[in-house]
Amino acid sequence: MKNPPQRPVPVIAAILAFCLLIFSGAAGIQAASIKGPLRIAFICSGSVTDGGWNQQGKNAILVVKKKLHAHVSILEHISPVRAVDVMRSYAMRGYNLIIGHGYEFLIPATQVAATARKTKFAVSGADTTKPGVLTLNFDLAQPSYELGILAAMLSKSGKIGFIGGEAIPSVVACYHGFAAGAKSVKPTIKVAAAYTSWDQPALSKSQAQAFIQQGIDVIYQNVDAASRGVFEAVAQANKSGRGPIYVFGSNSNQNNNPTCPRYTPASAVIRLDRAFLRVAQQVKRGTFKPGVAPENLQNGVCIVVLNPKLIGSVITPAMQQALARARRELLTGKLHIAG
Amino acid sequence: MTPSHNMFTFLSRQAVTAATPMILAGVGELVGELSGVINIGIEGTMLMGCIAAYTVTGVSGHGTVGLLAAIAAGMVMAVIFAAASVWGRADQIVAGTAMDLLGMGLSGMVWMMYQNWRENLGFSTALLHGSGFSPVPIPVLHDIAYLGPVLFDQYALCYITICLCVMTWWVLHRTRLGLIICALGDAPEACHAAGVRVRLGRSLCLLFAGASSGAAGAYLSIMQTHAFATNMTGGQGFVVLALVIFGRWKLPGLIGGCLFFGLINSLQQTLQTARYTSQNTALHALTHVPFQFFQMLPYLAAIMALAIMSRKAPGPRYINVPWPEAKT
Numbered sequence: 001m002k003n004p005p006q007r008p009v010p011v012i013a014a015i016l017a018f019c020l021l022i023f024s025g026a027a028g029i030q031a032a033s034i035k036g037p038l039r040i041a042f043i044c045s046g047s048v049t050d051g052g053w054n055q056q057g058k059n060a061i062l063v064v065k066k067k068l069h070a071h072v073s074i075l076e077h078i079s080p081v082r083a084v085d086v087m088r089s090y091a092m093r094g095y096n097l098i099i100g101h102g103y104e105f106l107i108p109a110t111q112v113a114a115t116a117r118k119t120k121f122a123v124s125g126a127d128t129t130k131p132g133v134l135t136l137n138f139d140l141a142q143p144s145y146e147l148g149i150l151a152a153m154l155s156k157s158g159k160i161g162f163i164g165g166e167a168i169p170s171v172v173a174c175y176h177g178f179a180a181g182a183k184s185v186k187p188t189i190k191v192a193a194a195y196t197s198w199d200q201p202a203l204s205k206s207q208a209q210a211f212i213q214q215g216i217d218v219i220y221q222n223v224d225a226a227s228r229g230v231f232e233a234v235a236q237a238n239k240s241g242r243g244p245i246y247v248f249g250s251n252s253n254q255n256n257n258p259t260c261p262r263y264t265p266a267s268a269v270i271r272l273d274r275a276f277l278r279v280a281q282q283v284k285r286g287t288f289k290p291g292v293a294p295e296n297l298q299n300g301v302c303i304v305v306l307n308p309k310l311i312g313s314v315i316t317p318a319m320q321q322a323l324a325r326a327r328r329e330l331l332t333g334k335l336h337i338a339g
Numbered sequence: 340m341t342p343s344h345n346m347f348t349f350l351s352r353q354a355v356t357a358a359t360p361m362i363l364a365g366v367g368e369l370v371g372e373l374s375g376v377i378n379i380g381i382e383g384t385m386l387m388g389c390i391a392a393y394t395v396t397g398v399s400g401h402g403t404v405g406l407l408a409a410i411a412a413g414m415v416m417a418v419i420f421a422a423a424s425v426w427g428r429a430d431q432i433v434a435g436t437a438m439d440l441l442g443m444g445l446s447g448m449v450w451m452m453y454q455n456w457r458e459n460l461g462f463s464t465a466l467l468h469g470s471g472f473s474p475v476p477i478p479v480l481h482d483i484a485y486l487g488p489v490l491f492d493q494y495a496l497c498y499i500t501i502c503l504c505v506m507t508w509w510v511l512h513r514t515r516l517g518l519i520i521c522a523l524g525d526a527p528e529a530c531h532a533a534g535v536r537v538r539l540g541r542s543l544c545l546l547f548a549g550a551s552s553g554a555a556g557a558y559l560s561i562m563q564t565h566a567f568a569t570n571m572t573g574g575q576g577f578v579v580l581a582l583v584i585f586g587r588w589k590l591p592g593l594i595g596g597c598l599f600f601g602l603i604n605s606l607q608q609t610l611q612t613a614r615y616t617s618q619n620t621a622l623h624a625l626t627h628v629p630f631q632f633f634q635m636l637p638y639l640a641a642i643m644a645l646a647i648m649s650r651k652a653p654g655p656r657y658i659n660v661p662w663p664e665a666k667t
Binding site for chain 1: 570614
């Protein structure tokens with residue numbers, strides 16, 4: 001009779017002990033604060049000169065650099081396919097924090113985070129939990145709701161419109177918020193929606209012209225670099241006497257755009273610098289935790305900024321009161337915007 | 340004027356506005372292809388025209404100077420392409436792809452440098468008020484019913500494009516020069532035998548194409564929008580390439596194709612809006628149609644038209660064939 005093979009218990013125990021040691025070490029590293037200057041990599045899929053989302057991200061990361069004296073590396077035009085290699089390379093070079101600026105970086109960040117334990121990963125504009133990644137869920141639906149109220153009160157035709165760059169969840173949420181806000185004031189108001197492009201001002205302009213031709217007199221745009229086309233269409237329409245036609249800005253404060261500042265009463269603004277700074281500080285202090293970070297009206301990251309030059313003339317006290325009431329309800333959680 | 344009449348006028352006007360840069364770039368590409376050189380780098384050349392026009396207008400404060408800069412930028416791109424494909428005998432498709440990539444990258448880089456430079460000096464990167472072009476309604480003519488707003492209330496470059504089309508048609512069909520251009524693409528040996536310098540002729544045609552593509556870029560950045568955005572042409576250069584084939588290498592066909600594309604595009608944008616705002620129940624039912632369907636329409640129409648029109652398309656015989664042909 002053959003003896004049963006000897007179980008390699010000591011070997012398994014040794015491997016287990018080794019793994020535990022490694023993981024405890026990794027946990028120790030995760031919790032430890034960073035002594036020297038923070039090393040941050042910022043990756044985006046478009047150009048940092050787009051005048052919109054990516055440029056705003058670059059500016060925000062430069063604020064972090066200035067405030068925390070961090071070492072910052074910015075890489076633009078990175079496709080999600082390339083992102084895995086790029087992120088892995090940064091992690092291997094000892095970067096403390098990698099920020100993927102956009103929903104498209106969620107999967108690449110998750111893949112790299114699984115192996116690069118010393119580096120922290122944050123993805124802006126995403127709304128789902130992935131292991132090892134902090135997603136910054138910018139809730140522009142709340143400020144969009146406020147803009148909807150303003151639009152309904154400004155509109156004389158009873159027709160308002162939304163132009164988005166792409167029908168991704170965060171942009172569609174803006175439309176839903178905008179429509180809900182408008183209908184809360186005027187249930188019969190008609191809210192059109194169209195999606196064009198992030199980087200074709202000509203296309204956005206012709207879409208805005210189609211809106212205006214159909215009688216729409218307040219337009220809310222979220223098209224980044226292409227927003228200049230919408231502003232141009234609104235300026236031309238007002239110049240030709242079709243007005244007043246109003247337009248709202250988004251993501252950054254576009255109230256003082258050079259094309260039609262007199263017809264831009266408000267913008268839905270994401271204070272990216274606040275969000276990035278908080279994440280960077282968490283990494284520096286060793287308090288960074290993966291998960292979903294809601295960035296909204298409550299923590300002051302997503303807000304409505306009114307054009308101070310139009311308060312009193314275009315934006316009446318009644319409008320301001322209605323906005324303040326809605327903001328209170330949103331802040332206290334009395335009001336929930338259905339997606 | 341009835342609402343439907345109004346709508347028809349609006350759609351037609353939008354179609355002409357959208358088609359103008361494509362026609363402008365297309366006329367140049369047509370001449371280039373007739374001479375035997377296909378330049379798939381129009382997109383990159385248009386982008387260089389966009390950025391050159393925008394930055395020079397921003398600095399000089401004069402749109403005309405910006406337009407000239409765009410034409411110059413387009414010609415520089417054409418010189419590089421001609422050096423590679425006509426004189427260096429590189430494959431035209433490969434060289435054209437390189438020109439596309441060059442234009443996309445270089446225009447973005449110039450834009451970034453321009454922004455940094457202006458911001459360091461404390462200036463806005465937006466065009467100065469009045470330095471870009473606005474539509475120029477032609478007195479009396481723009482009052483003509485329907486045709487007036489459609490054709491005579493456009494940007495200056497639209498009128499220049501109309502003149503350019505007439506001149507190009509006349510040159511191609513009524514002059515010896517036109518005969519030589521077509522012969523460069525159809526029978527370069529005959530041209531050579533007749534004492535025509537084939538490579539020089541092709542290079543000049545490419546220069547014309549570069550200038551018109553550059554001007555088309557200027558139309559987008561300092562006329563239609565007064566703005567620059569990275570890759571703002573959005574594939575129009577590639578659509579032009581398709582429309583040259585759609586038009587069977589004939590100018591009227593090319594113009595018709597561009598107008599058709601512009602019309603379908605403005606129609607889809609209006610439909611996207613009307614389904615929400617119109618009282619018409621049939622239009623209202625379209626709210627359930629995904630917006631991507633509407634966006635697809637111009638491209639679908641272009642593909643269908645290409646499939647139908649390009650059968651037995653009599654293209655230049657020596658297109659994408661270097662001169663002199665390589666000895667085997």
